[in-house]
Amino acid sequence: MGKKNLISITDFSKEEIIHITELAAEFEANPYQPLLEGRVIASLFFEPSTRTRLSFESAINRLGARVIGFSDTANTSVSKGETFHDTITTISNYCDMIVMRHSLEGAPRYASEISKVPVVNAGDGANQHPSQTLLDLYSIKKTQGGLDGINIMMIGDLKYGRTVHSLLQALSHFNTKFTFVAPPELQLPDEYKLFLKEKGLPFEEKREIDEAINQADIVYMTRVQRERFTDPMEYERVKNVYVLRNSMLEGTKPNMRILHPLPRVNEIATDVDSNPKAYYFNQTENGVYTRMAIISYLLGVKK
Amino acid sequence: MTTTDKRMEVRAIENGTVIDHIPSDSLFKIIKILKLDTDTHRMTFGTNLESKRMGSKAIIKINDRYCQQEEINRLALIAPMAVVNIIKNYEVVEKRKITVPEHIEGFVRCSNPKCITNNEPMTTSFDVINSDEIALKCHYCEKITYQKQMELIK
Numbered sequence: 264m265g266k267k268n269l270i271s272i273t274d275f276s277k278e279e280i281i282h283i284t285e286l287a288a289e290f291e292a293n294p295y296q297p298l299l300e301g302r303v304i305a306s307l308f309f310e311p312s313t314r315t316r317l318s319f320e321s322a323i324n325r326l327g328a329r330v331i332g333f334s335d336t337a338n339t340s341v342s343k344g345e346t347f348h349d350t351i352t353t354i355s356n357y358c359d360m361i362v363m364r365h366s367l368e369g370a371p372r373y374a375s376e377i378s379k380v381p382v383v384n385a386g387d388g389a390n391q392h393p394s395q396t397l398l399d400l401y402s403i404k405k406t407q408g409g410l411d412g413i414n415i416m417m418i419g420d421l422k423y424g425r426t427v428h429s430l431l432q433a434l435s436h437f438n439t440k441f442t443f444v445a446p447p448e449l450q451l452p453d454e455y456k457l458f459l460k461e462k463g464l465p466f467e468e469k470r471e472i473d474e475a476i477n478q479a480d481i482v483y484m485t486r487v488q489r490e491r492f493t494d495p496m497e498y499e500r501v502k503n504v505y506v507l508r509n510s511m512l513e514g515t516k517p518n519m520r521i522l523h524p525l526p527r528v529n530e531i532a533t534d535v536d537s538n539p540k541a542y543y544f545n546q547t548e549n550g551v552y553t554r555m556a557i558i559s560y561l562l563g564v565k566k
Numbered sequence: 567m568t569t570t571d572k573r574m575e576v577r578a579i580e581n582g583t584v585i586d587h588i589p590s591d592s593l594f595k596i597i598k599i600l601k602l603d604t605d606t607h608r609m610t611f612g613t614n615l616e617s618k619r620m621g622s623k624a625i626i627k628i629n630d631r632y633c634q635q636e637e638i639n640r641l642a643l644i645a646p647m648a649v650v651n652i653i654k655n656y657e658v659v660e661k662r663k664i665t666v667p668e669h670i671e672g673f674v675r676c677s678n679p680k681c682i683t684n685n686e687p688m689t690t691s692f693d694v695i696n697s698d699e700i701a702l703k704c705h706y707c708e709k710i711t712y713q714k715q716m717e718l719i720k
Contacts, residue, residue, distance in 0.1 A: 346686060346687065347685075367685050368708070369682040370682045
């Protein structure tokens, strides 16, 4: 059997995406399944991350495997100038799977070509973060009862937000209706609009959060970062336009849920947290089950 | 230069390949991507020649070497309007068409400075996604390099 990797969300077919969400539900119902007893998984974080790394390592531990690896490159041979190629070749001899994050885009794809064992991309720069996308999909499915025909409003940095781009690609399988809300500097890139047009999927673009929120099933918030703006005055002008407040949720649908890949800074006011429609902290729990599903599927211990 | 002279130029080799109608400013790029700078065949390069169609053009004549279709297709990235003549016994026996390849390995740099290919000793790899205005999608970082950003690897 050839080894299977997860580098980009487009590596998985629609059927595989659905399958992962089903496996995640199975792991949620029974989160302690030592399917990987005796195996070793390398967790290679060439760039620091708290949430994603701990979520993966928790998933690995719950599956009964052991973790080796590093959470930054300071104490590794990478700091001595070893090539990425040599680091991956060596480590792939020590383990059954590699989970990696890297600041350089395309590094996990290259690793998957070098490594003897499957590689899972835990984020490569502004490119891809497929496990986040799959946990977003699992969260949508869990809260909406399915993935078909969802009305989603995406708010904030739609230009650089990799989670937005990957989620959009994945949802394109499911007849989704999109509304995009972003400042002029952070609009969804043309290539993604073209992608939706080619798929025949409807979308609307807006500059502000308006009454369209009342039709949404999912509100997907992202952080508008100061460093993305060339003009600091422009940032000051728009920063409060993309803040979600509890008062905006009054007319929203009862099934509506708010998702956010986190970390949040100020784009969701804290008064939203106690609203039952706030789902972003449940989303992080779903991340562990989704990652258990991804790892066990790629290693072939769950069909 | 008269039409007769130009035909003379094309025919001036006995056997080999003549690449004509190259934009003058692309000559050195073509020498690079066809690796002619290390080739040992007898060759003639002409540039800033008069051309009715283009104003100014360059020409490459390679004796005793017949360029392969794969090599010719690389010209699509730089000089898609060039004409490739295969010469045998002083006659043009074939005009090879340049077709845009579906996939490109090496010789073009990814325009994304944060791409792994710009930070590791490795070969670049692209899918050609738009054959009208050529755009290359990096196999690694998935970013698109447009024709105007295209830079050859030295």
